[in-house]
Amino acid sequence: MRRERTLDVLIVGAGPAGLTVAAGLAAAGAGRVEVLEREEQAGGVPRHCDHGGFGARTFAGFTGPGTSGPRYARSLVDAAVRAGATVRTGVTATGWAGPRTLDTTSPEGLERVTARAIVLATGARERPRSARLVPGSRPAGVYTTGELQQAVHLYGQRIGTRAVVVGAGPVAYAALDTLRRAGVAVAAQVTAEPRHGTTPWRAAEARLRHGVPLLTDTVVSELAGRGRLSAVLVRHRTGRLARLACDTVVFTGDFVPDHELARRGGVPLAPGTRGPAIDAAFRTAVPGVFAAGNATHAVRPAGAVAAEGRRAAASVRRFLSSGEWPPAVRAAR
Amino acid sequence: MNQDGTGLVTRSGSLPSEPYDVTVVGAGVVGAALARELARYRLRVAVVESSDDVGEGTSKANTAILHTGFDAVPGSLEARLVREGQRLLSAYAAECGIPVERVGALLVAWDEEQLAALPSLLEKAGRNGHDEAALLDAAEVRAREPHLGPGALGALEVPGESIICPWTTPLAFATQAVRSGVDLHLNCRLTAVGQGDAADGTPHTLRTSRGDVRTRYLVNAAGLGADTVDRMLGHDTFTVTPRRGQLIVFDKLARDLVRHILLPVPTALGKGVLVAPTVYGNVLLGPTAEDLDDKQATGSTAEGLAGLREKGARILPELLDEDVTAVYAGLRAATEDDDYQIHARPGQRYVTVGGIRSTGLTASMAIAAYVTGLLADCGLDLGGESRELAPVTMPNLGENFPRPYQRAELIAADPEYGALVCHCERVTRGEIRDALASTVAPGSLDGLRRRTRARGGRCQGFYCGAAVRELFDRRDWLATR
Ligand SMILES: Cc1cc2nc3c(=O)[nH]c(=O)nc-3n(C[C@H](O)[C@H](O)[C@H](O)COP(=O)(O)OP(=O)(O)OC[C@H]3O[C@@H](n4cnc5c(N)ncnc54)[C@H](O)[C@@H]3O)c2cc1C
Numbered sequence: 001m002r003r004e005r006t007l008d009v010l011i012v013g014a015g016p017a018g019l020t021v022a023a024g025l026a027a028a029g030a031g032r033v034e035v036l037e038r039e040e041q042a043g044g045v046p047r048h049c050d051h052g053g054f055g056a057r058t059f060a061g062f063t064g065p066g067t068s069g070p071r072y073a074r075s076l077v078d079a080a081v082r083a084g085a086t087v088r089t090g091v092t093a094t095g096w097a098g099p100r101t102l103d104t105t106s107p108e109g110l111e112r113v114t115a116r117a118i119v120l121a122t123g124a125r126e127r128p129r130s131a132r133l134v135p136g137s138r139p140a141g142v143y144t145t146g147e148l149q150q151a152v153h154l155y156g157q158r159i160g161t162r163a164v165v166v167g168a169g170p171v172a173y174a175a176l177d178t179l180r181r182a183g184v185a186v187a188a189q190v191t192a193e194p195r196h197g198t199t200p201w202r203a204a205e206a207r208l209r210h211g212v213p214l215l216t217d218t219v220v221s222e223l224a225g226r227g228r229l230s231a232v233l234v235r236h237r238t239g240r241l242a243r244l245a246c247d248t249v250v251f252t253g254d255f256v257p258d259h260e261l262a263r264r265g266g267v268p269l270a271p272g273t274r275g276p277a278i279d280a281a282f283r284t285a286v287p288g289v290f291a292a293g294n295a296t297h298a299v300r301p302a303g304a305v306a307a308e309g310r311r312a313a314a315s316v317r318r319f320l321s322s323g324e325w326p327p328a329v330r331a332a333r
Numbered sequence: 334m335n336q337d338g339t340g341l342v343t344r345s346g347s348l349p350s351e352p353y354d355v356t357v358v359g360a361g362v363v364g365a366a367l368a369r370e371l372a373r374y375r376l377r378v379a380v381v382e383s384s385d386d387v388g389e390g391t392s393k394a395n396t397a398i399l400h401t402g403f404d405a406v407p408g409s410l411e412a413r414l415v416r417e418g419q420r421l422l423s424a425y426a427a428e429c430g431i432p433v434e435r436v437g438a439l440l441v442a443w444d445e446e447q448l449a450a451l452p453s454l455l456e457k458a459g460r461n462g463h464d465e466a467a468l469l470d471a472a473e474v475r476a477r478e479p480h481l482g483p484g485a486l487g488a489l490e491v492p493g494e495s496i497i498c499p500w501t502t503p504l505a506f507a508t509q510a511v512r513s514g515v516d517l518h519l520n521c522r523l524t525a526v527g528q529g530d531a532a533d534g535t536p537h538t539l540r541t542s543r544g545d546v547r548t549r550y551l552v553n554a555a556g557l558g559a560d561t562v563d564r565m566l567g568h569d570t571f572t573v574t575p576r577r578g579q580l581i582v583f584d585k586l587a588r589d590l591v592r593h594i595l596l597p598v599p600t601a602l603g604k605g606v607l608v609a610p611t612v613y614g615n616v617l618l619g620p621t622a623e624d625l626d627d628k629q630a631t632g633s634t635a636e637g638l639a640g641l642r643e644k645g646a647r648i649l650p651e652l653l654d655e656d657v658t659a660v661y662a663g664l665r666a667a668t669e670d671d672d673y674q675i676h677a678r679p680g681q682r683y684v685t686v687g688g689i690r691s692t693g694l695t696a697s698m699a700i701a702a703y704v705t706g707l708l709a710d711c712g713l714d715l716g717g718e719s720r721e722l723a724p725v726t727m728p729n730l731g732e733n734f735p736r737p738y739q740r741a742e743l744i745a746a747d748p749e750y751g752a753l754v755c756h757c758e759r760v761t762r763g764e765i766r767d768a769l770a771s772t773v774a775p776g777s778l779d780g781l782r783r784r785t786r787a788r789g790g791r792c793q794g795f796y797c798g799a800a801v802r803e804l805f806d807r808r809d810w811l812a813t814r
């Protein structure tokens with residue numbers, strides 16, 4: 001009862017990586033190129049990053065302001081569609097039915113799609129509290145940045161009154177912005193690292209202008225609260241403990257590639273990143289299966305990921321015309 | 334009761350003034366099973382539950398095994414009720430679509446002492462009526478479980494041990510009970526009992542957090558609170574000491590590492606932990622066993638988790654390479670006695686169902702039938718023969734049975750079953766809508782998760798958390814569609 005279809009290229013995931021691969025291939029006349037996106041809107045993570053800095057170009061040492069995430073997402077979708085690619089939303093690739101055949105589910109029904117090349121551009125997500133093995137109770141009010149941003153920017157949901165932010169990478173500072181937009185005070189930011197991991201300007205702004213203390217060399221040792229979070233217990237490297245009263249905690253960063261589809265298809269992972277192992281031409285160990293974007297590494301700026309997508313498109317095109325798959329990559333299995 | 338003969342499900346407001354024939358305190362798996370059993374008779378029945386949902390206590394946080402009872406103390410009440418309960422629940426699960434997988438168990442011996450304990454366990458299994466149990470040598474164990482860590486010396490195989498969905502089970506009981514006329518009062522905590530008089534038929538007056546309600550017969554199925562409720566009726570026969578069990582749920586990508594339930598061999602020297610698949614396709618590691626005095630201490634601890642991981646690394650080393658999806662802890666209602674504490678007090682028209690420590694999910698239906706008999710012994714007029722209840726069909730949460738996102742005919746009839754909202758667990762908008770409009774609807778996001786699995790996967794809401802919350806917040810509107 002599955003509708004069977006064939007394509008030239010099937011791309012899974014319509015984030016910056018998948019969309020630029022699609023645009024590049026369609027523009028080069030690679031035939032029927034289709035991107036599947038399981039969300040109702042294409043664009044990937046930038047859809048809910050309602051802040052600037054996306055797709056900023058660096059020229060002569062100066063970095064431009066870039067544009068907002070949602071606007072950036074829309075421009076990538078438009079570019080892919082204009083180039084002649086098909087972008088289908090609300091369609092999930094659920095598993096494999098052959099080496100280059102994927103099963104999908106959408107409100108239109110079940111399909112089985114076979115393509116000459118498949119590109120996995122499934123992105124990455126933040127490790128939630130449970131995967132970080134943070135002990136304690138299981139109260140409400142525990143977020144990742146991804147969930148927080150969607151809750152605030154896509155749905156306008158109420159978050160809480162006082163938060164602790166875990167992490168001090170760039171994404172943690174995006175979380176601070178989102179909390180401020182949602183009217184949530186920030187009690188503190190904690191990081192296991194000895195210093196923040198963003199630009200000095202961003203860090204100073206958070207600390208001085210917005211008064212968010214940064215606790216370095218500090219880990220979250222426990223969540224407390226019945227029903228709703230009441231405090232985060234933290235421990236400094238020296239063993240000193242502190243209790244930070246709050247009703248919200250945001251776990252930021254600690255990205256892990258969304259590798260389920262890769263693993264279910266027998267695509268070997270790179271031990272360091274836990275994403276599909278690829279060579280310089282974005283080829284996995286499975287002939288005809290490519291991978292690009294955050295699915296293959298820890299999080300990078302969207303502009304860098306888009307640039308990867310363009311290079312991946314060229315590589316896929318070479319494969320479509322030559323049909324060659326170097327044995328070296330295959331040996332990597 | 335409603336006009337159409339179905340029961341009320343209430344979460345606020347005062348309680349009905351007409352006395353009930355029987356009131357059950359506690360809507361865990363035991364109280365819910367009892368409500369369903371009583372619904373088969375011509376009785377006015379209520380359940381009062383202090384939390385906002387069915388199965389919110391220990392029943393939501395166990396290892397989800399449908400035990401055979403092979404290792405029960407032969408001749409005990411527990412042994413009998415577990416054996417009967419296993420049979421009853423297996424049949425009931427098949428009838429209403431509660432996922433069960435008969436994966437079988439291996440009790441793996443890791444040292445000579447454990448190996449030496451296996452023959453007597455085999456003999457005990459035989460005495461409990463499980464003749465299909467058998468001893469396996471080291472080579473056989475390895476062939477059965479190729480990912481097992483080095484050093485397994487042998488095992489006892491118990492083929493009948495199964496895994497079951499612990500969330501759907503009490504929900505199925507409660508759903509069928511309510512549809513058959515039982516009233517379910519949630520957010521309703523029993524605080525004191527004004528005792529009636531059996532001689533002239535004056536009912537008891539139950540003081541609750543939502544006001545008074547009257548009942549002729551009372552059943553205490555309050556789990557961890559069973560000793561407290563017992564004292565409200567003047568009995569001081571047992572004390573519940575919560576014994577915490579912490580558990581780690583591993584990613585679904587670990588599911589292929591294990592085929593059976595891997596049980597520890599009980600020995601004098603401390604307790605081991607088990608590794609078991611779940612019907613949702615995850616792998617469980619746990620539980621710990623810690624005696625506490627706080628009946629609300631359902632948190633996890635760093636030491637507990639580290640200890641489990643250390644033991645898990647020995648049993649199934651590759652398991653530790655997988656991400657953890659969830660961590661939880663449940664409290665066993667341990668008492669000073671090894672057996673169930675089920676006592677009938679005919680003079681008080683009261684039955685205590687306490688100390689249902691570590692087998693209550695399995696035994697629930699048998700406990701229900703047994704307690705119904707005790708109520709009749711106490712003088713309750715069951716009003717004739719029991720009737721067959723209209724069957725219920727529960728939404729399938731099990732991976733081994735078709736889920737809506739895989740069913741072309743279902744999606745063709747209603748495209749909402751093709752609209753995935755929770756990607757990790759592949760939960761559709763259709764299923765969420767159905768849960769929100771169901772007979773015993775969820776009162777919280779956690780309740781929705783236990784009915785659909787939404788938000789329960791590896792991302793814990795990174796992708797779908799906000800979208801699911803949005804559907805939950807609009808539930809009144811969705812339910813009318
Ligand atoms: C909170 C946060 C803030 C950020 N802020 C910035 C910033 O300010 N500036 C910046 O430059 N970068 C920022 N980034 C990084 C940037 O957003 C990412 O690098 C970029 O989105 C990666 O693109 P991608 O295509 O690899 O993955 P994603 O954007 O994650 O896209 C992957 C897509 O694949 C889809 N998908 C996955 N599996 C399937 C499947 N089986 N079937 C169908 N579809 C599937 C997903 O739904 C998703 O839409 C931020 C990232 C995060 C998480």
Ligand SMILES: Cc1cc2nc3c(=O)[nH]c(=O)nc-3n(C[C@H](O)[C@H](O)[C@H](O)COP(=O)(O)OP(=O)(O)OC[C@H]3O[C@@H](n4cnc5c(N)ncnc54)[C@H](O)[C@@H]3O)c2cc1C
Nearest residue numbers: 359361363383390391392395396398523556558578693695
């Ligand atoms: C770690 C662990 C693993 C387990 N593994 C298994 C297993 O694999 N298989 C198996 O069969 N069993 C297992 N069990 C045992 C099983 O979970 C329990 O036996 C069963 O859930 C007990 O159900 P219950 O209805 O008696 O208690 P509960 O589920 O605790 O229900 C009691 C209810 O009473 C309510 N209540 C209490 N006081 C009041 C009051 N004053 N007023 C109103 N309501 C009140 C509570 O809110 C609660 O909802 C395990 C238990 C634990 C802890």
